[in-house]
Amino acid sequence: MSNxxxxxxxxxxxxxxxxxxxxLDVAEGEFLTLLGPSGCGKTTTLxxxxxxxxxxxxxxxxxxxxxxxxxxxxxxxxMCFQSYALFPHMNVVENIxxxxxxxxxxxxxxxxxxxxxMSMVDLEGLEKRKPGQLSGGQQQRVALARAIVTxxxxxxxxxxxxxxxxxxxxxxxxxxxxMQKRLGITAIYVTHDQDExxxxxxxxxxxxxxxxxxxxxxxxxxxxxxxxxxxxxxxxANIFExxxxxxxxxxxxxxxxxxxxxxxxxxxxxxxxxxxKFSWRPEDMVVSAPDAPNAIKATILHSIFxxxxxxxxxxxxxxxxxxxxxxxxxxxDGSAIVLGIDEKSIRVLRR
Amino acid sequence: xxxxxxxxxxxxxxxxxVGFIVLFLGSSIFLTVAQSFGLFSISGHSRFTFDNWKVIxxxxxxxxxxxxxxxxxxxxxxxxxxxxxxxxxxxxGGAGKGFLGSLIKIPLFIPALVAAFLIVNLISYHGIVxxxxxKLGLLKEPLRMLNDKFGWGVIVIQIWKxxxxxLLILMASLASVRDDTVDAARxxxxxxxxxxxxxxxxxxxxxxxVSMILMFIKAFGDFPIxxxxxxxxxxxxxxxxxxxxxxxxEWDQAAVLGVIIIGSALxxxxxxxxxxxxxKGGE
Numbered sequence: 001m002s003n004x005x006x007x008x009x010x011x012x013x014x015x016x017x018x019x020x021x022x023x024l025d026v027a028e029g030e031f032l033t034l035l036g037p038s039g040c041g042k043t044t045t046l047x048x049x050x051x052x053x054x055x056x057x058x059x060x061x062x063x064x065x066x067x068x069x070x071x072x073x074x075x076x077x078x079m080c081f082q083s084y085a086l087f088p089h090m091n092v093v094e095n096i097x098x099x100x101x102x103x104x105x106x107x108x109x110x111x112x113x114x115x116x117x118m119s120m121v122d123l124e125g126l127e128k129r130k131p132g133q134l135s136g137g138q139q140q141r142v143a144l145a146r147a148i149v150t151x152x153x154x155x156x157x158x159x160x161x162x163x164x165x166x167x168x169x170x171x172x173x174x175x176x177x178x179m180q181k182r183l184g185i186t187a188i189y190v191t192h193d194q195d196e197x198x199x200x201x202x203x204x205x206x207x208x209x210x211x212x213x214x215x216x217x218x219x220x221x222x223x224x225x226x227x228x229x230x231x232x233x234x235x236x237a238n239i240f241e242x243x244x245x246x247x248x249x250x251x252x253x254x255x256x257x258x259x260x261x262x263x264x265x266x267x268x269x270x271x272x273x274x275x276x277k278f279s280w281r282p283e284d285m286v287v288s289a290p291d292a293p294n295a296i297k298a299t300i301l302h303s304i305f306x307x308x309x310x311x312x313x314x315x316x317x318x319x320x321x322x323x324x325x326x327x328x329x330x331x332x333d334g335s336a337i338v339l340g341i342d343e344k345s346i347r348v349l350r351r
Numbered sequence: 352x353x354x355x356x357x358x359x360x361x362x363x364x365x366x367x368x369v370g371f372i373v374l375f376l377g378s379s380i381f382l383t384v385a386q387s388f389g390l391f392s393i394s395g396h397s398r399f400t401f402d403n404w405k406v407i408x409x410x411x412x413x414x415x416x417x418x419x420x421x422x423x424x425x426x427x428x429x430x431x432x433x434x435x436x437x438x439x440x441x442x443x444g445g446a447g448k449g450f451l452g453s454l455i456k457i458p459l460f461i462p463a464l465v466a467a468f469l470i471v472n473l474i475s476y477h478g479i480v481x482x483x484x485x486k487l488g489l490l491k492e493p494l495r496m497l498n499d500k501f502g503w504g505v506i507v508i509q510i511w512k513x514x515x516x517x518l519l520i521l522m523a524s525l526a527s528v529r530d531d532t533v534d535a536a537r538x539x540x541x542x543x544x545x546x547x548x549x550x551x552x553x554x555x556x557x558x559x560x561v562s563m564i565l566m567f568i569k570a571f572g573d574f575p576i577x578x579x580x581x582x583x584x585x586x587x588x589x590x591x592x593x594x595x596x597x598x599x600x601e602w603d604q605a606a607v608l609g610v611i612i613i614g615s616a617l618x619x620x621x622x623x624x625x626x627x628x629x630x631k632g633g634e
Contacts (some may be wrong), residue, residue, distance in 0.1 A: 052534055072537040079538045085531035089553045098549075099539035150539065 003028045004049065004154055004186060009058035011044050018044040020210035021058070026154075026188065031180055033189045035197040036207035037233070042190045045207075046156050049188060051075050062153055073102070078147035079156040082163065084139045086131040092142055093118075093127045099150035117149045120179065137168050144176065148183065155180065157189040161196065173200050194234045198222060206230050226350050231279040238321040239279040239349070247272050251343070254278070258316040261294055264343040277349040280341050282311075285323035288340030295340045296321075303331040314339070380613065386606035393602045407607040414585035416611055422502055422587065423571030423619070426509035427563040430517050433510050434562070438521040439551065459515040464575040466512045471497060471579060474504060497580055504580035509570050517562040524558025525551065553630070560627050567623075568616050588612055 006024040010017065019041040026032045034042035047053045049060055051072035060067045067075060078099070086095050093114060100110045118124050121141040131139055140160065147155060157176070161169045177200050180187045191197055197204050198218040206213040206221060206229070214221060214230045225231035228239045242256035252263045252270060263278055270276045288295050298316040305311075310331060312323040323339055331337070385391045389400040441452055458466060473479050474496040481493035497504045528551060536550045552559070577587035586594070588608055596605035 050534075050538060052537075072534070073540045073542050077538070079535070081531050081535060083529065083531045085529065085535035087532060087536070087550065098536070098541075102536075102540035102542075102545060146535075146539065 003030075003063060004188070005059075005061040006045070006049070007059040007061070009045065009048060009060065010056050011041075011048055011053055012056050017210050019048070022210075022212055024205065024212070024215075026186055028186055029184045031177065031187045031189065031200065031202045033191060033197045033201040033204045034207055035191060035194065035204050035234075036213075037192055039209075040207040041210040042192075042207050043158055046079075046158055046188060046190045049154070050077050050079050050156055076150070076153040077156055078150055078152035078154075079158060080143050080147050080160040082159040084131075084143040084160075084163075086139055086142055086146075088131055091128050091130050092123060092134070095131065095142055096146045096149055099146060103150065113149050113151075117145045120148075121145045136164055137172070140164060140172060144179075148179070148185070152185065155185050155187040157187065157191075159191055160189075161191075162193075169196070170199075176200065198234070206233065208233075225279065225347055228277055228279065228349050228351065231347065231349060236282050236322055236324075237279040238282065239277065240319070241275055241277045244270050244272050244274050244276050252276065252348070256319075258296060258319040258321075261296075261341075261346070262343045263346045263348060265348045267348065270348060277351065278346050279349060280346045282322040283309075283324040284345035285321075285325070285339040285341055287325060287329075288338055290338050292338075292340045294343060295338050297336065297338050300331050300333055300335050300337055302333055305330075312337075383606045383609045383613070386603050387610045389603060403601075403603045403607045406601075406604055407611075411585065412591060412608065415588045415591040415608075416615070418502065418582075418585045419571050419573075419577075419588040419612075420615060422505055422509070422573065422577065422581075423567040425502075426506050426513070426570035427566035429506055430510045430513050430566050431521075431559055431562050434514050434517045434521055435559075437514070438518055438525050439547075441518075441522060442525045455518060456515045458512050461512070463512055463573075464579070467508050467576045467579040470504075470508045470511060474507065474580075498582055500582050502577075502582055505570075505573070505577050508576050508580050509566075509573070512576070513566055513569060517566060520558050520562045520565075521555065524555035528554045556627065556630055560623050564620055564623050567619050571616060571619070572612055 004024075004026040006022055009019055009022045009024075011019040022041075022045060024032075024045075034045060036042050044053060048055055049067075051067065051070060051074075055068060062075070062077070087098065090098065096117065097110055097114055100113065105113070118127070121144055123138065123141055123145060126134065126138065131142065134142065140163075143160065160176070161172055164172060173196055189197075189200060198221075201218055203215060203217055204221045205215050208229050214226050216224070221230065222234055225234065225237070231237040231239055240256050240258070242254040242261070245253045245255050245260070247253075247268075247270065250265050250268045252265050254261050254263055254276060263276075285296075290297065296316045298314040298321070300312055301315050301320075302313040303310055304313075305327070307327065309324050309327055310329070312325060312331065314321055314323055314337065382391055386393070387403055389396075389398050389403060391397060437451075437455065441448060461469070471478070474481075476493050476495060476497065478497070480496070481490065484490040485493065496507070532554075533546060533550055536546050541549060572589050573587055574589040574593065578590050581587060581590075585591075588611065592605045592608040592612070595601050595608060
């Protein structure tokens with residue numbers, strides 16, 4: 001168990017900069033998720049930590065040890081692969097014990113650890129099966145067992161759940177999180193699935209085009225996105241740009257494409273006359289009276305009844321936006337509606 | 352299609368392929384075996400006898416059998432040992448991969464006899480290699496690499512000639528090893544040699560065994576390479592069979608040698624497949 005420090009990490013593939021001067025501190029026992037669309041550099045970062053890639057610039061530290069020139073087999077960072085990467089010619093026990101055999105752990109100790117981990121991931125009775133004879137979920141457990149049995153300093157997950165069906169995915173992510181907490185191992189988890197990231201992480205690092213967009217706990221990432229990318233990538237968001245007409249303390253009045261709107265800017269960074277980007281969540285829009293503050297008059301383009309709520313696609317002065325309202329009312333496509341937003345629910349974005 | 356059981360029509364469809372093999376190969380093998388015991392004799396006096404076998408059991412013929420066995424086994428092991436690293440390199444890629452890949456396929460298009468003559472120029476007593484080593488002062492007198500007593504010259508040519516063929520088999524085998532699997536092994540603490548022996552070799556074992564079987568059969572039954580680069584004595588079993596039949600006009604004795612070639616080849620194939628089962632069972 002150890003903390004991990006990434007300093008100014010850069011990784012290029014030919015002309016493409018996959019990871020661009022990233023700085024990251026992961027505390028001991030922390031569960032950190034790298035979240036972003038494909039090609040954002042999250043897997044490259046993870047593979048560099050594992051030692052499969054050499055950084056072009058920057059440093060990777062495990063505790064107080066500089067790892068840049070340490071080959072992957074000398075790093076105590078166990079990885080769970082997206083494909084599981086089980087050894088097809090070995091049975092379950094041989095797969096799980098591989099790391100112990102490579103690191104020359106004494107045989108009695110091996111046996112003890114294997115039986116512990118087999119019961120932990122609920123694989124008892126499958127000892128002699130080959131990977132080809134296991135279901136996807138079982139293979140996933142073998143991969144997990146194989147990673148934790150070596151008692152690594154750091155656990156690395158490369159989209160480990162993407163080959164499971166939706167139901168199993170939710171179940172296994174809870175199990176992974178519980179196990180990581182129990183063992184207290186530092187974990188880095190790569191995913192493109194925002195729900196997974198929100199559900200499992202202590203902190204989320206949102207990456208985009210090789211750079212870090214925002215770091216924060218799930219709450220702050222979701223409720224206080226700092227960039228339009230983060231606002232749009234995690235959850236649904238209505239993102240617009242407008243000119244600040246006036247500012248009074250932290251209250252901005254902005255001319256938006258769909259009308260004038262008041263925003264409570266907690267950081268108070270924007271001055272009058274500047275262009276400002278802002279966003280809000282569809283679920284923060286409420287049906288309101290026409291004269292309420294921040295009331296937006298709109299036409300319903302399309303409504304989808306979802307059971308718990310109704311998803312509305314609306315048009316306000318030619319601008320498309322989305323709203324989520326309660327399930328009590330039945331909406332007709334093409335009808336008029338007035339929706340309001342609390343000024344404190346609107347976030348001013350950095351870019 | 353629910354019913355996919357095999358009907359008589361399926362067997363009829365097999366006839367052109369299987370029938371050809373049974374008719375021409377089966378009958379000629381049968382005749383060879385029969386002739387070795389004096390039946391269906393070409394020379395006329397057909398009767399069951401062990402005489403042909405007694406004649407062949409002489410030291411000279413046995414030497415030929417053992418020599419060919421030795422060439423077969425050493426060539427097959429040698430070729431796989433030389434080819435495997437090349438296949439690993441080509442799998443990894445890196446500078447010169449395309450060029451090396453094409454260069455290495457050249458021997459595939461050169462007939463064995465021509466290949467033997469080409470390499471003779473290199474390794475003969477006054478060949479390029481010896482002359483060069485002498486010029487550089489590394490040798491006082493030339494090395495006998497061609498027609499040497501042991502048969503190293505033959506093995507060298509066999510390896511050179513068959514490397515591209517075995518390379519194709521081994522590369523196909525290695526292509527089925529996923530990069531993730533190798534990464535996982537390294538991630539779990541396996542060094543270079545452990546990855547080689549615990550991952551690459553076990554996972555490509557079927558390809559390795561197939562390569563060795565095919566190489567053995569080629570080298571064991573070889574005629575042209577041994578007759579050019581082999582030792583003056585003993586000759587290869589194929590060469591001896593040819594001489595027995597055409598030079599001494601002893602067709603029935605030649606048939607005995609033919610049976611020995613077929614029998615040895617079958618035995619080696621059986622041994623290799625037993626080995627494959629053992630390896631599979633051992634995991």
